[in-house]
Amino acid sequence: MAGNEIHVPDLGDFTDVLIIDVLVKVGDRVEVESPLITLETDKATMDVPSPRAGLIAAMHVAKGDRVSTGSLLATLEDEGAAATAPAAGGAAPATAAPTIAKPPAPAQPTTDAAPPEQDAAKVKSEESPGAATPSPARGPQPSPAAPIDEAAFAAAHASPSVRAFARELGVDLGKVRGSGRKGRVTGDDVKAFVKAILSAGAPSPAAAAALPRVPVVDFAKFGPVEVVPLTRIQRISGPRLHASWVNVPHVTQFEEADITELEDARRSLKLRAANEGIALTSLAFVLRACVLALQKYPRLGCSLDAGGQNLVMKKYCHIGFAADTPDGLVVPVIRDADRKDVFELARSLGELSAKARTGKLSAAEMQGGCFTVSNLGGIGGTAFTPIINAPEVAVLGVSRAAQKPVYRDDAFVPRLMLPLSLSYDHRVVDGADGARFVAFLAEALGDVPLLMATLT
């Protein structure tokens, strides 16, 4: 039986991922790679394909459940068994199917059958997560994702009621310091532990209170209005951008790169690339230049560790690029960009952009970046100040290239100039390094042989 179980594949760092659609039901026949369920991972949706062909004997999840890597999704009736059983019994294959062909309702326990008042309670708790009323009839959920040290939990000096309270809040009781007599953990200790975690994780109430508030305005007083919800991606990316904005001291350094020769080279190579199905964009060359710059100045690709006391230097070079989609901004990551030449970078750009537009990026394809490039050159603008994709420490903004008079050899000559904006985390990168980095970038973008050189 175990061999026929289908589990959630590796989701990278994501846990408790929402199932937004179940595409098959018990009795369905699936082929290899048939989509089974759709997950909504961070910033993208993703279909989980069947690793094997067979008849769905059981679905263990329902729309609305949350799953993590390894969660059991479905059980397949073995194709082999289904095929051989009738043969052994002398019955036609058709008789094997009907015994399970009557599909039971897809497993949607309690979500649609919850009594009305419980639905109300659920909605209420969604509106105000802080007022966490226990919402009953939530239906089967796998055990909480946050791993609890069960041995330490059991050994904690806490009475049964305090243990139950800790379970209610998902608290790892072994980590709670008891304030009671002889170190006994009290209910108040559990509450204090949760408060400490909350204030350490999310912006603390104190910090939030310290920020002046934007005034709340009743816009309808001034004319008709329509309320449009933020897209899912915007709801996710917004807090992250805000966190970077308030936590990271940004400096933005501007530079212009002379890409006259580069553009000539790109135009001459374009057709050859197109024949191979590659759209050779100038962004590919910018990425190649970034790889070279990061190799020279690896500090721009590192991160601060959680304590803020150490740099984490990465022995890999994955570069993200901001991609515009109808639902908002996503950042696919090109893995091992340092092992790709300009053509391969262009190919990766094309593939990941297409996936981004159709919302098919996997979680893994949006993780692990060292550095991000945000290219608005196709749209316009002379310069902008990009926000760092923390915990990365630098981001390169690329604006629209323009012909400009450049004073060279005692005369103004027209050159195609590409505006660059490098925002960096001033805690990690000082001004001189930032300037050196963009200067090197500009130089590299002017040096076509360097960019086109065979990878070593």
Next chain:
Amino acid sequence: MASRSGTGDSSVSSAAGSGNERTTQLLVLGAGPGGYTAAFRAADLGLAVTLVDRGAALGGVCLNVGCIPSKTLLHAARVIEEAREMSAHGIVFDPPRIDLAELRNWKDKVVAKLTGGLAMLARQRKVEVVRGTATFVDPHVVEVATDNGSERIRFEQCIVAAGSSPVALPFLPEDPRVIDSTGALELRKTDGRLLVIGGGIIGLEMACVYEALGARVSVVELTGQLIPGCDPDLVAPLAKRLRGRYEQVLLGTKVTSVSAENDGLHVAFEDGKGSSTQVFDQVLVAVGRTPNGKLLDCEKAGITVDERGFIVSDKQMRTNVAHVFAIGDVAGAPMLAHKASHEGKVAAEVAAGLKRHFDARVVPSVAYTDPEVAWVGLTEGAAKAQGIAFEKAAFPWAASGRALSVGREEGFTKLLFDPETRRVLGGAVVGVNAGELIAEIGLAVEMGADAADIGLTIHAHPTLSESIGMAAEAFEGTLTDLYLPRKKRAT
């Protein structure tokens, strides 16, 4: 017998579906202490619950053919025994005249009152009760074979509380003189020679009843100790008493065959020294219980059942199939009603969306023999096997005024402590009412009480419960009711 929890045997149904199908939010399979507790708790939390059981009355093995009827008969045995004991102290009764029919009737009335009460509780909660034997059809449907054919029940979630069945020995003949615990409760014949196969809790409890009612009892046990798994010092007072009253207590002895003849049951024994044969009027088989996990067609729902028949469940009582829970005997040892009902509550609450876990530290075990043997938490055997450091303190009942005044001084109370934190890790009581006394030790373990907490709690005098406070004082070195060596005295 001890507090068995399950619903007993169920048989596999292969009847084709008749097209009837009802739906429910929560299906509970088995109405033993685990199942009915789960069903009632879930109903109280707002779920629509259907409870399926094969028995005519709710309550499972425990209420119908387990804990409750056996305790009723043990009480009768106790009264007979106490009357007999008083003859040594100047109160002499004539031998009792035993009306088995009336005794059986009383036992049945007790059972009927309790099971009737359960039926009422189910009605009050609008729990739908279906009588029949359920098997899984797929992960959301069971088929129930009932007296009127079969019907299907479609469920959103399910709690499997299908219990356990007595283990049968393959070589036993089909003969009315060979009985199991259920048969023993029918009291068909209580005189003559009775052989009890199995020196565990169930066997010894029934032996106790039959001995009081006039049978000449022999007990045969395969291992070298009565109540295998229990600390040997706890069993010693019981073994000593039984050796004085029973014809034989055969340890380390195997029954190799039983043949039914006109003059009785010929039983062949084999021990380290050789083999022998004896003739008995009745044989009671109590060699353990086996979980009913394999009788439910669990594979059709994708539920994992281990090779012994247990359905594996996690700390929230969920099986590998997230909307199916398993509790009680079918979910694992110890097979005890109070473990099942606690698990039943956890499963019901999780099914209703609450964040609950099975976080109990300890589950008490009680043998309602005479004397009773009860233990909870860490045992010396387990501590040694797992390398857990402990110190022990005991209070012998020979120093207890109350124990002496009831004429039973063979008992003792023992506590095991963590040498560092001085918290109580477990304990045991041997003697009359040990099953009642063990509760305090269980509470102390759950609360993380240390020796001083227990010793400084004033226990009423004269009671048997005092012995627990005194055992703690013995550990603390503050006990005055015994003379302790100087090094153990506290200043």
